[in-house]
Amino acid sequence: IMIWGWASDPDPSALLYVYTTDAIPYGSSETGYSNPEYDTLYAQQQVELNFDARKEIVWEMQKMVHDDVVYIIPYYAASVQAYRTDRFTGWITNQTKLELSDVTSLVAIEPVK
Incomplete structure (x- = not known):
């Protein structure tokens, strides 16, 4: 059994x-998962410039990982986050990666005037 986690990234490629x-020989793949169809989709999403088209490819890849049971996730730590819009403006909440524990918002917020 392994406890494993990742920080996120705005770009899903990581x-x-x-x-x-390709990740297997470099040690980035703990499971040794190999699926040529997944590899093809990975290459496609890396060069897709249309956001919606890329999102569909990524969703399809995530479905493959789920359906192929690449990992068995024993639990998921739910994270509740809150912030004060009455006291600060500039919170970054609409990007793929950014959660409130991410310091990106901390450099962007300003007191409400």
């Missing part, structure tokens, strides 16, 4: 890479 066949 997390999606660990499921590619």
Whole structure:
């Protein structure tokens, strides 16, 4: 049994890479998962410039990882986050990665005037 976690990234390629066949020899793949269809989709999403089209490819890749049971997740730590919009403005909440524990918001917020 292994306890494992990742910090996130606004670009999904970093997390999606660990499921590619190319990740196996470099030690980035703990599971040894190898699926040529997944590898093809990974390459496609890396060069797709249309946000919605890329999102669909990424969702398809995530479904493959789920359906192929690449990992068995024993639990997921739910994280509740809150912030004060009445006292500060500039919170970054609409990006893929950014959670409130991410310091990116801390450099962007300003007191409400």
